[in-house]
Amino acid sequence: MATLLLSAAGAALGAGFGGTILGLSGAVIGRAIGATAGRLIDQRILGGGSEAVEVGRIDRLRLMGAGEGQPIAKTWGRVRLAGHVIWASQFEEHSETRRGGKGGGGQSVTQYSYTVSLAIGLCEGEILKVGRIWADGSEIAPGSLALRVYHGREDQLPDPKIEAVEGAGTVPGFRGLAYVVIEDLDLTPYGNRVPQFSFEVVRNAQGPGVAPERVLSDVIHAVAMIPGTGEYSLATTPVHLSYGPGENVAVNSNAPSGLTDFSTSLNQLGDELPGCGSVSLVVSWFGSDLRCGDCKIQPKVEQSAFDGVGMSWRAGGITRSQAAHVAQRDGSPVYGGTPADAAVIEAIRAIRARGQEVMFYPFILMEQQSDNGLPDPWSGAADQPVMPWRGRITGSVAPGRAGTSDRTALADAEVAAFFGSANPADFTPAADHVLYTGPQEWRYRRFILHYAHLCAQAGGVEAFCIGSEMRSLTQLRNAEDAFPAVAQLIRLAGEVRAILGPDTKISYAADWTEYGSYAVGDNLYFPLDDLWAHEAVDFIGIDNSVSLTCPRFTQPNHGVYPIVTMTKSSNHA
Numbered sequence: 001m002a003t004l005l006l007s008a009a010g011a012a013l014g015a016g017f018g019g020t021i022l023g024l025s026g027a028v029i030g031r032a033i034g035a036t037a038g039r040l041i042d043q044r045i046l047g048g049g050s051e052a053v054e055v056g057r058i059d060r061l062r063l064m065g066a067g068e069g070q071p072i073a074k075t076w077g078r079v080r081l082a083g084h085v086i087w088a089s090q091f092e093e094h095s096e097t098r099r100g101g102k103g104g105g106g107q108s109v110t111q112y113s114y115t116v117s118l119a120i121g122l123c124e125g126e127i128l129k130v131g132r133i134w135a136d137g138s139e140i141a142p143g144s145l146a147l148r149v150y151h152g153r154e155d156q157l158p159d160p161k162i163e164a165v166e167g168a169g170t171v172p173g174f175r176g177l178a179y180v181v182i183e184d185l186d187l188t189p190y191g192n193r194v195p196q197f198s199f200e201v202v203r204n205a206q207g208p209g210v211a212p213e214r215v216l217s218d219v220i221h222a223v224a225m226i227p228g229t230g231e232y233s234l235a236t237t238p239v240h241l242s243y244g245p246g247e248n249v250a251v252n253s254n255a256p257s258g259l260t261d262f263s264t265s266l267n268q269l270g271d272e273l274p275g276c277g278s279v280s281l282v283v284s285w286f287g288s289d290l291r292c293g294d295c296k297i298q299p300k301v302e303q304s305a306f307d308g309v310g311m312s313w314r315a316g317g318i319t320r321s322q323a324a325h326v327a328q329r330d331g332s333p334v335y336g337g338t339p340a341d342a343a344v345i346e347a348i349r350a351i352r353a354r355g356q357e358v359m360f361y362p363f364i365l366m367e368q369q370s371d372n373g374l375p376d377p378w379s380g381a382a383d384q385p386v387m388p389w390r391g392r393i394t395g396s397v398a399p400g401r402a403g404t405s406d407r408t409a410l411a412d413a414e415v416a417a418f419f420g421s422a423n424p425a426d427f428t429p430a431a432d433h434v435l436y437t438g439p440q441e442w443r444y445r446r447f448i449l450h451y452a453h454l455c456a457q458a459g460g461v462e463a464f465c466i467g468s469e470m471r472s473l474t475q476l477r478n479a480e481d482a483f484p485a486v487a488q489l490i491r492l493a494g495e496v497r498a499i500l501g502p503d504t505k506i507s508y509a510a511d512w513t514e515y516g517s518y519a520v521g522d523n524l525y526f527p528l529d530d531l532w533a534h535e536a537v538d539f540i541g542i543d544n545s546v547s548l549t550c551p552r553f554t555q556p557n558h559g560v561y562p563i564v565t566m567t568k569s570s571n572h573a
Helices: 002-017 026-046 160-166 261-272 341-353 409-419 444-457 484-500 529-533
Strands: 053-055 077-081 084-088 092-099 108-124 129-135 138-140 147-151 177-186 197-203 222-225 240-244 247-250 278-287 357-366 427-429 434-436 463-468 505-511 518-520 523-525 541-543
Touching (some): 108 197, 160 177, 177 197, 278 341, 409 444, 409 484, 463 541, 484 505
Parallel strands (some): 222 278, 278 357, 463 505, 505 541
Antiparallel strands (some): 077 197, 129 197, 240 247, 427 434, 518 523
Protein backbone atom coordinates (compact mmCIF):
# COMPACT_ATOMS: atom_id res chain seq x y z
CA MET A 1 0.00 0.00 0.00
CA ALA A 2 2.85 2.43 0.89
CA THR A 3 4.48 1.59 -2.46
CA LEU A 4 1.39 2.74 -4.35
CA LEU A 5 0.86 5.90 -2.33
CA LEU A 6 4.50 7.10 -2.33
CA SER A 7 5.01 6.32 -6.02
CA ALA A 8 2.02 8.54 -6.85
CA ALA A 9 3.23 11.29 -4.53
CA GLY A 10 6.76 11.12 -6.00
CA ALA A 11 5.38 11.42 -9.54
CA ALA A 12 3.44 14.55 -8.56
CA LEU A 13 6.48 16.20 -6.93
CA GLY A 14 8.81 15.31 -9.82
CA ALA A 15 6.40 16.78 -12.34
CA GLY A 16 6.51 20.07 -10.43
CA PHE A 17 10.27 20.49 -11.00
CA GLY A 18 9.97 20.10 -14.76
CA GLY A 19 12.88 19.33 -17.10
CA THR A 20 14.58 16.00 -17.74
CA ILE A 21 17.62 14.10 -16.47
CA LEU A 22 19.25 11.63 -18.87
CA GLY A 23 16.11 11.81 -20.91
CA LEU A 24 13.85 10.94 -17.96
CA SER A 25 11.16 13.35 -16.90
CA GLY A 26 10.84 14.56 -13.33
CA ALA A 27 7.57 12.63 -12.93
CA VAL A 28 9.24 9.33 -13.81
CA ILE A 29 12.17 9.95 -11.47
CA GLY A 30 9.83 10.99 -8.65
CA ARG A 31 7.64 7.88 -9.12
CA ALA A 32 10.74 5.61 -8.91
CA ILE A 33 12.01 7.29 -5.72
CA GLY A 34 8.57 7.13 -4.10
CA ALA A 35 8.06 3.48 -5.03
CA THR A 36 11.46 2.53 -3.58
CA ALA A 37 10.71 4.26 -0.30
CA GLY A 38 7.22 2.71 -0.15
CA ARG A 39 8.56 -0.80 -0.76
CA LEU A 40 10.97 -0.44 2.15
CA ILE A 41 8.08 0.57 4.39
CA ASP A 42 5.89 -2.34 3.15
CA GLN A 43 8.67 -4.86 3.79
CA ARG A 44 9.17 -3.48 7.26
CA ILE A 45 5.50 -3.72 8.15
CA LEU A 46 4.20 -6.68 6.10
CA GLY A 47 7.25 -8.94 5.68
CA GLY A 48 10.23 -9.16 3.48
CA GLY A 49 8.67 -9.51 0.04
CA SER A 50 11.03 -11.99 -1.57
CA GLU A 51 12.60 -13.05 1.73
CA ALA A 52 12.18 -16.76 2.60
CA VAL A 53 9.10 -17.62 4.69
CA GLU A 54 8.84 -20.83 6.78
CA VAL A 55 5.40 -22.23 7.57
CA GLY A 56 4.40 -24.95 10.02
CA ARG A 57 7.77 -25.63 11.63
CA ILE A 58 7.76 -26.89 15.24
CA ASP A 59 10.48 -27.32 17.80
CA ARG A 60 9.18 -30.36 19.68
CA LEU A 61 6.64 -33.18 19.36
CA ARG A 62 3.65 -33.41 21.68
CA LEU A 63 2.25 -36.91 22.32
CA MET A 64 -1.05 -38.09 23.74
CA GLY A 65 -1.06 -39.77 27.15
CA ALA A 66 2.11 -41.71 27.89
CA GLY A 67 3.95 -42.53 31.09
CA GLU A 68 5.35 -45.34 33.17
CA GLY A 69 3.21 -46.96 35.82
CA GLN A 70 -0.08 -46.35 34.06
CA PRO A 71 -2.69 -49.08 34.68
CA ILE A 72 -3.56 -51.46 31.83
CA ALA A 73 -7.28 -51.62 31.09
CA LYS A 74 -9.14 -54.89 31.55
CA THR A 75 -12.45 -55.12 29.77
CA TRP A 76 -15.11 -57.35 28.22
CA GLY A 77 -17.73 -56.70 25.61
CA ARG A 78 -17.57 -53.59 23.44
CA VAL A 79 -15.93 -50.50 24.91
CA ARG A 80 -14.25 -47.30 23.77
CA LEU A 81 -10.70 -46.97 25.06
CA ALA A 82 -8.12 -44.22 24.73
CA GLY A 83 -5.12 -46.42 25.57
CA HIS A 84 -1.57 -45.28 26.32
CA VAL A 85 1.39 -44.65 24.04
CA ILE A 86 3.88 -47.45 24.70
CA TRP A 87 6.35 -46.51 21.96
CA ALA A 88 6.92 -43.65 19.55
CA SER A 89 9.57 -42.94 16.95
CA GLN A 90 11.36 -39.62 16.51
CA PHE A 91 9.22 -37.37 14.41
CA GLU A 92 10.34 -36.99 10.81
CA GLU A 93 10.42 -33.54 9.25
CA HIS A 94 9.40 -33.06 5.63
CA SER A 95 9.72 -29.79 3.74
CA GLU A 96 8.51 -28.45 0.43
CA THR A 97 9.76 -25.13 -0.95
CA ARG A 98 8.01 -23.14 -3.64
CA ARG A 99 8.39 -19.65 -5.10
CA GLY A 100 5.68 -17.22 -6.15
CA GLY A 101 5.65 -14.61 -8.86
CA LYS A 102 6.26 -14.85 -12.58
CA GLY A 103 9.07 -17.19 -13.51
CA GLY A 104 9.40 -18.39 -9.92
CA GLY A 105 11.45 -15.36 -8.96
CA GLY A 106 9.21 -14.13 -6.16
CA GLN A 107 8.93 -14.94 -2.50
CA SER A 108 10.24 -18.33 -1.27
CA VAL A 109 7.86 -20.27 1.00
CA THR A 110 8.93 -23.47 2.75
CA GLN A 111 6.09 -25.63 4.09
CA TYR A 112 6.99 -28.10 6.86
CA SER A 113 5.06 -31.24 7.75
CA TYR A 114 5.73 -34.08 10.16
CA THR A 115 5.11 -37.80 10.47
CA VAL A 116 5.56 -40.11 13.42
CA SER A 117 5.07 -43.82 14.14
CA LEU A 118 3.67 -44.93 17.46
CA ALA A 119 2.28 -47.91 19.34
CA ILE A 120 -0.76 -47.52 21.60
CA GLY A 121 -1.55 -50.11 24.26
CA LEU A 122 -5.26 -50.86 24.64
CA CYS A 123 -6.06 -53.55 27.18
CA GLU A 124 -5.00 -56.79 28.77
CA GLY A 125 -5.83 -60.11 27.13
CA GLU A 126 -6.88 -61.23 23.67
CA ILE A 127 -9.43 -59.12 21.80
CA LEU A 128 -11.66 -59.98 18.86
CA LYS A 129 -11.20 -56.76 16.92
CA VAL A 130 -10.65 -53.03 16.86
CA GLY A 131 -13.73 -51.44 15.32
CA ARG A 132 -14.27 -47.73 14.98
CA ILE A 133 -11.47 -45.20 15.57
CA TRP A 134 -11.73 -41.60 16.71
CA ALA A 135 -9.11 -38.84 16.48
CA ASP A 136 -9.78 -35.79 18.66
CA GLY A 137 -13.37 -37.02 19.02
CA SER A 138 -14.11 -37.33 15.30
CA GLU A 139 -14.54 -40.77 13.74
CA ILE A 140 -12.03 -41.56 11.02
CA ALA A 141 -11.74 -44.39 8.52
CA PRO A 142 -9.41 -47.17 9.72
CA GLY A 143 -8.28 -47.47 6.11
CA SER A 144 -6.88 -43.93 6.26
CA LEU A 145 -4.21 -45.14 8.72
CA ALA A 146 -1.29 -47.50 8.17
CA LEU A 147 -2.63 -49.53 11.08
CA ARG A 148 -1.63 -52.92 12.46
CA VAL A 149 -3.63 -54.53 15.25
CA TYR A 150 -2.03 -56.93 17.74
CA HIS A 151 -4.79 -58.88 19.43
CA GLY A 152 -3.01 -59.61 22.69
CA ARG A 153 -2.18 -63.25 22.01
CA GLU A 154 0.50 -64.98 24.04
CA ASP A 155 2.49 -65.83 20.93
CA GLN A 156 2.45 -62.49 19.11
CA LEU A 157 5.78 -61.32 17.67
CA PRO A 158 7.43 -57.89 17.81
CA ASP A 159 6.24 -55.29 15.35
CA PRO A 160 8.57 -54.95 12.32
CA LYS A 161 8.48 -51.14 12.34
CA ILE A 162 9.52 -50.94 15.99
CA GLU A 163 12.27 -53.49 15.33
CA ALA A 164 13.48 -51.49 12.32
CA VAL A 165 13.85 -48.40 14.52
CA GLU A 166 15.07 -49.95 17.77
CA GLY A 167 17.01 -52.90 16.38
CA ALA A 168 16.20 -56.58 15.90
CA GLY A 169 16.16 -58.59 19.11
CA THR A 170 15.66 -55.54 21.34
CA VAL A 171 11.88 -55.20 21.06
CA PRO A 172 9.31 -57.16 23.12
CA GLY A 173 6.23 -58.67 21.54
CA PHE A 174 4.05 -57.17 24.32
CA ARG A 175 2.46 -60.60 24.68
CA GLY A 176 -0.85 -60.59 26.48
CA LEU A 177 -1.35 -56.90 25.65
CA ALA A 178 -3.65 -55.79 22.85
CA TYR A 179 -2.16 -52.81 21.05
CA VAL A 180 -2.06 -51.04 17.72
CA VAL A 181 0.83 -49.66 15.71
CA ILE A 182 0.23 -46.62 13.51
CA GLU A 183 3.02 -46.16 11.01
CA ASP A 184 4.05 -42.81 9.48
CA LEU A 185 1.06 -40.86 10.82
CA ASP A 186 0.74 -37.53 9.01
CA LEU A 187 0.31 -34.85 11.70
CA THR A 188 -0.73 -32.04 9.34
CA PRO A 189 -4.53 -32.48 9.83
CA TYR A 190 -4.02 -32.30 13.60
CA GLY A 191 -1.96 -29.13 13.85
CA ASN A 192 1.39 -30.96 13.80
CA ARG A 193 0.68 -32.90 16.98
CA VAL A 194 -0.44 -36.44 17.75
CA PRO A 195 -4.24 -36.37 18.19
CA GLN A 196 -6.08 -37.97 21.08
CA PHE A 197 -6.95 -41.39 19.67
CA SER A 198 -9.65 -43.67 21.04
CA PHE A 199 -10.62 -47.10 19.80
CA GLU A 200 -13.71 -49.31 19.84
CA VAL A 201 -12.41 -52.58 21.30
CA VAL A 202 -14.40 -55.83 21.20
CA ARG A 203 -13.33 -58.57 23.61
CA ASN A 204 -15.26 -61.68 24.56
CA ALA A 205 -15.43 -63.25 28.00
CA GLN A 206 -12.34 -65.30 28.74
CA GLY A 207 -10.29 -66.70 31.55
CA PRO A 208 -10.10 -69.86 33.65
CA GLY A 209 -13.69 -69.46 34.84
CA VAL A 210 -15.21 -69.29 31.38
CA ALA A 211 -15.87 -72.50 29.44
CA PRO A 212 -15.32 -72.15 25.67
CA GLU A 213 -18.81 -73.39 24.89
CA ARG A 214 -20.29 -70.42 26.77
CA VAL A 215 -18.62 -67.69 24.68
CA LEU A 216 -21.06 -66.16 22.20
CA SER A 217 -18.42 -65.54 19.55
CA ASP A 218 -17.71 -69.28 19.44
CA VAL A 219 -21.21 -70.76 19.78
CA ILE A 220 -23.16 -68.62 17.30
CA HIS A 221 -23.00 -70.38 13.95
CA ALA A 222 -25.75 -68.58 12.01
CA VAL A 223 -27.34 -65.12 11.91
CA ALA A 224 -30.26 -63.42 10.16
CA MET A 225 -29.34 -60.44 7.99
CA ILE A 226 -32.16 -57.93 8.55
CA PRO A 227 -34.14 -55.65 8.15
CA GLY A 228 -34.61 -56.94 4.60
CA THR A 229 -35.47 -53.51 3.18
CA GLY A 230 -33.49 -50.65 1.68
CA GLU A 231 -33.20 -50.36 -2.09
CA TYR A 232 -29.38 -50.64 -2.05
CA SER A 233 -28.80 -51.91 1.48
CA LEU A 234 -27.45 -55.25 0.22
CA ALA A 235 -25.20 -53.85 -2.51
CA THR A 236 -21.43 -54.07 -2.44
CA THR A 237 -21.29 -51.41 -5.18
CA PRO A 238 -21.43 -47.80 -3.88
CA VAL A 239 -24.60 -46.07 -5.06
CA HIS A 240 -25.56 -42.40 -4.86
CA LEU A 241 -28.46 -40.21 -5.91
CA SER A 242 -27.75 -37.19 -8.09
CA TYR A 243 -30.13 -34.28 -7.47
CA GLY A 244 -28.31 -31.99 -9.90
CA PRO A 245 -24.84 -30.60 -10.59
CA GLY A 246 -22.80 -30.88 -7.43
CA GLU A 247 -25.70 -32.38 -5.46
CA ASN A 248 -24.86 -36.03 -4.84
CA VAL A 249 -25.97 -38.01 -1.81
CA ALA A 250 -24.48 -41.40 -0.90
CA VAL A 251 -27.18 -44.01 -0.40
CA ASN A 252 -25.39 -47.08 0.92
CA SER A 253 -22.01 -45.82 2.17
CA ASN A 254 -22.61 -44.27 5.57
CA ALA A 255 -19.55 -45.38 7.55
CA PRO A 256 -15.99 -44.01 7.55
CA SER A 257 -14.77 -47.45 6.47
CA GLY A 258 -14.96 -46.34 2.85
CA LEU A 259 -16.97 -49.48 2.05
CA THR A 260 -20.67 -49.93 1.50
CA ASP A 261 -22.82 -50.56 4.55
CA PHE A 262 -23.31 -54.21 3.60
CA SER A 263 -19.59 -54.82 3.12
CA THR A 264 -18.88 -53.10 6.43
CA SER A 265 -21.47 -55.32 8.14
CA LEU A 266 -19.92 -58.47 6.68
CA ASN A 267 -16.49 -57.40 7.92
CA GLN A 268 -17.88 -56.81 11.40
CA LEU A 269 -19.63 -60.18 11.32
CA GLY A 270 -16.41 -61.97 10.43
CA ASP A 271 -14.46 -60.17 13.16
CA GLU A 272 -16.98 -60.55 15.98
CA LEU A 273 -18.47 -63.98 15.17
CA PRO A 274 -15.68 -65.95 13.51
CA GLY A 275 -17.62 -69.18 14.00
CA CYS A 276 -20.61 -67.98 11.98
CA GLY A 277 -20.92 -70.16 8.93
CA SER A 278 -24.42 -69.35 7.70
CA VAL A 279 -26.37 -66.17 6.94
CA SER A 280 -30.13 -65.98 6.50
CA LEU A 281 -30.56 -63.28 3.86
CA VAL A 282 -33.93 -61.56 4.32
CA VAL A 283 -35.53 -59.74 1.36
CA SER A 284 -38.98 -58.16 1.59
CA TRP A 285 -41.98 -57.45 -0.59
CA PHE A 286 -45.05 -55.68 0.78
CA GLY A 287 -48.49 -57.10 1.56
CA SER A 288 -51.56 -54.91 1.28
CA ASP A 289 -54.43 -56.71 3.04
CA LEU A 290 -55.12 -59.30 5.76
CA ARG A 291 -57.83 -60.82 3.55
CA CYS A 292 -55.84 -63.28 1.46
CA GLY A 293 -58.05 -63.01 -1.63
CA ASP A 294 -57.48 -59.24 -1.75
CA CYS A 295 -53.82 -59.21 -0.70
CA LYS A 296 -51.30 -57.93 -3.23
CA ILE A 297 -47.65 -58.80 -2.63
CA GLN A 298 -45.27 -56.58 -4.55
CA PRO A 299 -41.89 -54.83 -4.49
CA LYS A 300 -41.94 -51.12 -3.71
CA VAL A 301 -39.63 -48.11 -3.75
CA GLU A 302 -39.22 -45.13 -1.45
CA GLN A 303 -39.45 -42.56 -4.28
CA SER A 304 -39.58 -42.49 -8.07
CA ALA A 305 -37.94 -39.18 -8.99
CA PHE A 306 -34.28 -40.24 -8.76
CA ASP A 307 -32.71 -43.57 -9.63
CA GLY A 308 -29.43 -44.81 -8.20
CA VAL A 309 -26.21 -43.84 -9.96
CA GLY A 310 -24.03 -46.93 -10.09
CA MET A 311 -26.98 -49.32 -9.92
CA SER A 312 -30.44 -48.82 -11.36
CA TRP A 313 -33.32 -50.20 -9.30
CA ARG A 314 -35.08 -53.21 -10.76
CA ALA A 315 -36.99 -55.86 -8.83
CA GLY A 316 -39.88 -58.18 -9.55
CA GLY A 317 -39.53 -57.60 -13.28
CA ILE A 318 -40.20 -53.83 -13.11
CA THR A 319 -38.19 -50.59 -13.00
CA ARG A 320 -38.38 -47.74 -10.50
CA SER A 321 -40.83 -45.74 -12.58
CA GLN A 322 -43.23 -48.71 -12.66
CA ALA A 323 -43.06 -49.48 -8.93
CA ALA A 324 -45.52 -48.39 -6.27
CA HIS A 325 -44.32 -46.38 -3.26
CA VAL A 326 -43.89 -47.68 0.26
CA ALA A 327 -46.56 -46.34 2.61
CA GLN A 328 -45.62 -43.09 4.34
CA ARG A 329 -46.13 -41.60 7.76
CA ASP A 330 -45.40 -37.95 8.50
CA GLY A 331 -43.91 -37.56 5.05
CA SER A 332 -41.40 -40.41 5.34
CA PRO A 333 -41.58 -44.05 4.21
CA VAL A 334 -42.44 -46.47 7.01
CA TYR A 335 -39.96 -48.98 5.55
CA GLY A 336 -37.06 -48.88 3.15
CA GLY A 337 -37.82 -50.02 -0.36
CA THR A 338 -37.36 -53.54 -1.69
CA PRO A 339 -33.67 -54.32 -2.36
CA ALA A 340 -32.74 -54.10 -6.03
CA ASP A 341 -32.23 -57.43 -7.79
CA ALA A 342 -28.61 -56.53 -8.58
CA ALA A 343 -27.99 -55.77 -4.90
CA VAL A 344 -29.40 -59.15 -3.88
CA ILE A 345 -27.12 -60.91 -6.36
CA GLU A 346 -24.11 -59.01 -5.01
CA ALA A 347 -25.04 -59.89 -1.42
CA ILE A 348 -25.37 -63.61 -2.15
CA ARG A 349 -22.03 -63.69 -3.95
CA ALA A 350 -20.27 -61.64 -1.25
CA ILE A 351 -21.46 -63.92 1.56
CA ARG A 352 -20.49 -67.09 -0.27
CA ALA A 353 -17.12 -65.62 -1.25
CA ARG A 354 -16.33 -65.45 2.47
CA GLY A 355 -16.94 -69.16 2.84
CA GLN A 356 -20.36 -68.75 4.46
CA GLU A 357 -23.60 -70.41 3.44
CA VAL A 358 -26.71 -68.48 2.37
CA MET A 359 -30.27 -69.30 3.34
CA PHE A 360 -32.57 -67.10 1.29
CA TYR A 361 -35.57 -65.89 3.28
CA PRO A 362 -38.34 -64.03 1.38
CA PHE A 363 -40.33 -61.88 3.81
CA ILE A 364 -43.78 -60.26 3.67
CA LEU A 365 -44.07 -56.86 5.36
CA MET A 366 -47.60 -55.57 5.93
CA GLU A 367 -47.72 -51.78 5.60
CA GLN A 368 -51.30 -50.77 6.48
CA GLN A 369 -51.55 -47.39 8.18
CA SER A 370 -54.31 -45.89 10.31
CA ASP A 371 -57.65 -45.12 8.65
CA ASN A 372 -56.86 -47.58 5.86
CA GLY A 373 -60.52 -48.39 5.14
CA LEU A 374 -59.80 -52.13 4.88
CA PRO A 375 -62.30 -54.31 6.80
CA ASP A 376 -60.60 -56.34 9.52
CA PRO A 377 -61.36 -60.05 9.01
CA TRP A 378 -60.69 -60.76 12.68
CA SER A 379 -62.87 -58.15 14.39
CA GLY A 380 -65.12 -56.72 11.69
CA ALA A 381 -63.74 -53.25 12.37
CA ALA A 382 -63.73 -50.69 9.56
CA ASP A 383 -59.93 -50.54 9.53
CA GLN A 384 -57.26 -53.20 9.76
CA PRO A 385 -54.55 -52.83 12.44
CA VAL A 386 -51.52 -50.71 11.65
CA MET A 387 -48.66 -52.76 10.14
CA PRO A 388 -49.97 -56.16 11.30
CA TRP A 389 -48.10 -59.47 11.42
CA ARG A 390 -48.21 -61.56 8.24
CA GLY A 391 -49.36 -64.45 10.39
CA ARG A 392 -52.76 -62.71 10.57
CA ILE A 393 -53.44 -63.11 6.83
CA THR A 394 -56.58 -65.26 6.61
CA GLY A 395 -59.85 -65.55 4.69
CA SER A 396 -62.26 -62.72 4.01
CA VAL A 397 -63.76 -63.46 7.43
CA ALA A 398 -61.56 -65.15 10.01
CA PRO A 399 -62.41 -68.61 11.42
CA GLY A 400 -64.82 -68.51 14.34
CA ARG A 401 -66.77 -65.50 13.04
CA ALA A 402 -70.11 -65.57 11.26
CA GLY A 403 -69.71 -65.74 7.50
CA THR A 404 -66.19 -67.19 7.63
CA SER A 405 -64.80 -68.90 4.56
CA ASP A 406 -63.18 -71.51 6.80
CA ARG A 407 -64.42 -75.03 5.97
CA THR A 408 -66.15 -73.83 2.78
CA ALA A 409 -65.37 -73.95 -0.94
CA LEU A 410 -64.72 -70.19 -0.76
CA ALA A 411 -61.47 -70.95 1.09
CA ASP A 412 -60.11 -72.68 -2.03
CA ALA A 413 -60.92 -69.65 -4.18
CA GLU A 414 -59.46 -67.12 -1.75
CA VAL A 415 -56.24 -69.09 -1.26
CA ALA A 416 -55.90 -69.59 -5.02
CA ALA A 417 -56.25 -65.82 -5.51
CA PHE A 418 -53.57 -65.17 -2.88
CA PHE A 419 -51.05 -67.48 -4.57
CA GLY A 420 -51.89 -66.41 -8.12
CA SER A 421 -51.07 -68.15 -11.38
CA ALA A 422 -47.44 -67.29 -12.20
CA ASN A 423 -45.42 -70.24 -13.54
CA PRO A 424 -41.66 -70.93 -13.57
CA ALA A 425 -41.58 -70.47 -17.36
CA ASP A 426 -42.74 -66.85 -16.95
CA PHE A 427 -39.30 -65.78 -15.65
CA THR A 428 -36.14 -65.14 -17.69
CA PRO A 429 -32.72 -64.29 -16.21
CA ALA A 430 -31.15 -61.04 -17.49
CA ALA A 431 -27.78 -59.43 -16.76
CA ASP A 432 -28.40 -58.50 -13.12
CA HIS A 433 -32.13 -59.05 -12.69
CA VAL A 434 -34.99 -61.33 -13.66
CA LEU A 435 -37.57 -60.52 -16.36
CA TYR A 436 -41.23 -61.49 -16.02
CA THR A 437 -43.70 -62.15 -18.85
CA GLY A 438 -46.53 -63.90 -17.01
CA PRO A 439 -49.96 -62.74 -15.82
CA GLN A 440 -49.98 -59.08 -14.72
CA GLU A 441 -50.72 -59.76 -11.08
CA TRP A 442 -48.94 -59.24 -7.79
CA ARG A 443 -49.42 -62.51 -5.98
CA TYR A 444 -47.42 -64.90 -3.83
CA ARG A 445 -46.19 -67.30 -6.51
CA ARG A 446 -44.66 -64.44 -8.47
CA PHE A 447 -42.83 -63.38 -5.31
CA ILE A 448 -41.29 -66.78 -4.54
CA LEU A 449 -40.54 -67.91 -8.08
CA HIS A 450 -38.88 -64.58 -8.87
CA TYR A 451 -36.37 -65.06 -6.07
CA ALA A 452 -35.80 -68.72 -6.85
CA HIS A 453 -34.67 -67.66 -10.33
CA LEU A 454 -32.63 -64.75 -8.91
CA CYS A 455 -30.81 -67.06 -6.48
CA ALA A 456 -30.01 -69.43 -9.33
CA GLN A 457 -28.67 -66.50 -11.36
CA ALA A 458 -26.43 -65.48 -8.42
CA GLY A 459 -24.80 -68.91 -8.48
CA GLY A 460 -27.14 -70.71 -6.12
CA VAL A 461 -27.77 -70.74 -2.37
CA GLU A 462 -27.39 -73.44 0.24
CA ALA A 463 -31.00 -73.15 1.49
CA PHE A 464 -34.22 -71.49 0.36
CA CYS A 465 -37.41 -70.83 2.33
CA ILE A 466 -40.61 -70.82 0.30
CA GLY A 467 -42.34 -68.70 2.95
CA SER A 468 -42.60 -67.99 6.64
CA GLU A 469 -45.06 -67.57 9.49
CA MET A 470 -48.30 -67.60 7.47
CA ARG A 471 -49.95 -69.25 10.43
CA SER A 472 -53.57 -68.25 9.83
CA LEU A 473 -53.35 -69.03 6.12
CA THR A 474 -51.93 -72.54 6.46
CA GLN A 475 -54.65 -73.37 9.02
CA LEU A 476 -57.51 -72.25 6.77
CA ARG A 477 -59.64 -75.30 5.79
CA ASN A 478 -61.75 -75.96 2.70
CA ALA A 479 -65.02 -77.87 2.46
CA GLU A 480 -63.17 -81.24 2.62
CA ASP A 481 -61.34 -80.21 5.81
CA ALA A 482 -58.10 -80.06 3.82
CA PHE A 483 -55.64 -77.16 3.84
CA PRO A 484 -55.42 -75.48 0.42
CA ALA A 485 -52.51 -73.16 1.37
CA VAL A 486 -50.41 -76.18 2.36
CA ALA A 487 -51.14 -77.80 -1.01
CA GLN A 488 -49.98 -74.58 -2.72
CA LEU A 489 -46.75 -74.57 -0.69
CA ILE A 490 -46.07 -78.19 -1.66
CA ARG A 491 -46.45 -77.24 -5.32
CA LEU A 492 -44.07 -74.30 -4.85
CA ALA A 493 -41.49 -76.49 -3.11
CA GLY A 494 -41.35 -78.82 -6.10
CA GLU A 495 -41.01 -75.94 -8.56
CA VAL A 496 -38.27 -74.26 -6.53
CA ARG A 497 -36.45 -77.59 -6.37
CA ALA A 498 -36.48 -77.76 -10.17
CA ILE A 499 -35.07 -74.21 -10.40
CA LEU A 500 -32.34 -74.48 -7.74
CA GLY A 501 -31.36 -78.12 -8.12
CA PRO A 502 -30.80 -81.00 -5.72
CA ASP A 503 -28.05 -79.38 -3.63
CA THR A 504 -30.23 -76.58 -2.21
CA LYS A 505 -32.06 -77.35 1.03
CA ILE A 506 -35.70 -76.26 0.77
CA SER A 507 -38.25 -75.69 3.52
CA TYR A 508 -40.90 -73.39 4.95
CA ALA A 509 -40.18 -71.35 8.11
CA ALA A 510 -43.22 -72.06 10.27
CA ASP A 511 -44.12 -69.99 13.27
CA TRP A 512 -43.46 -71.85 16.53
CA THR A 513 -47.24 -72.05 17.08
CA GLU A 514 -47.77 -73.35 13.53
CA TYR A 515 -45.33 -76.16 12.79
CA GLY A 516 -47.13 -78.88 14.81
CA SER A 517 -50.76 -79.42 15.67
CA TYR A 518 -53.70 -77.21 16.54
CA ALA A 519 -57.09 -78.05 17.99
CA VAL A 520 -60.50 -76.77 16.92
CA GLY A 521 -63.29 -78.10 19.08
CA ASP A 522 -62.93 -81.87 19.24
CA ASN A 523 -60.66 -81.99 16.18
CA LEU A 524 -56.86 -82.11 16.29
CA TYR A 525 -55.15 -81.09 13.05
CA PHE A 526 -51.60 -81.34 11.73
CA PRO A 527 -51.77 -78.99 8.72
CA LEU A 528 -48.07 -78.93 7.77
CA ASP A 529 -47.36 -82.67 8.05
CA ASP A 530 -47.90 -83.22 4.32
CA LEU A 531 -45.45 -80.41 3.58
CA TRP A 532 -42.80 -81.70 5.98
CA ALA A 533 -43.08 -85.18 4.49
CA HIS A 534 -42.83 -84.07 0.87
CA GLU A 535 -39.77 -85.18 -1.07
CA ALA A 536 -38.89 -81.60 -2.10
CA VAL A 537 -38.68 -80.42 1.54
CA ASP A 538 -35.40 -81.13 3.34
CA PHE A 539 -35.97 -79.94 6.90
CA ILE A 540 -38.60 -78.69 9.32
CA GLY A 541 -38.15 -74.93 9.69
CA ILE A 542 -39.32 -73.18 12.86
CA ASP A 543 -39.26 -69.45 13.56
CA ASN A 544 -39.02 -68.83 17.29
CA SER A 545 -37.94 -65.48 18.71
CA VAL A 546 -36.61 -66.47 22.12
CA SER A 547 -35.88 -63.84 24.74
CA LEU A 548 -32.17 -63.50 25.53
CA THR A 549 -32.95 -62.75 29.16
CA CYS A 550 -35.43 -64.30 31.55
CA PRO A 551 -36.06 -63.82 35.27
CA ARG A 552 -35.78 -67.57 35.70
CA PHE A 553 -32.09 -67.40 34.81
CA THR A 554 -31.36 -65.83 38.17
CA GLN A 555 -33.27 -68.46 40.12
CA PRO A 556 -31.77 -71.79 41.21
CA ASN A 557 -32.68 -75.08 39.51
CA HIS A 558 -33.89 -73.42 36.32
CA GLY A 559 -32.18 -73.82 32.97
CA VAL A 560 -32.37 -71.95 29.70
CA TYR A 561 -34.78 -72.49 26.86
CA PRO A 562 -33.64 -75.35 24.63
CA ILE A 563 -33.03 -74.78 20.93
CA VAL A 564 -34.01 -77.83 18.89
CA THR A 565 -32.86 -78.58 15.35
CA MET A 566 -35.39 -80.76 13.55
CA THR A 567 -34.32 -82.71 10.48
CA LYS A 568 -35.99 -85.33 8.31
CA SER A 569 -35.03 -88.97 7.96
CA SER A 570 -36.16 -91.08 5.00
CA ASN A 571 -38.59 -88.30 4.00
CA HIS A 572 -40.61 -88.59 7.21
CA ALA A 573 -41.14 -85.64 9.53
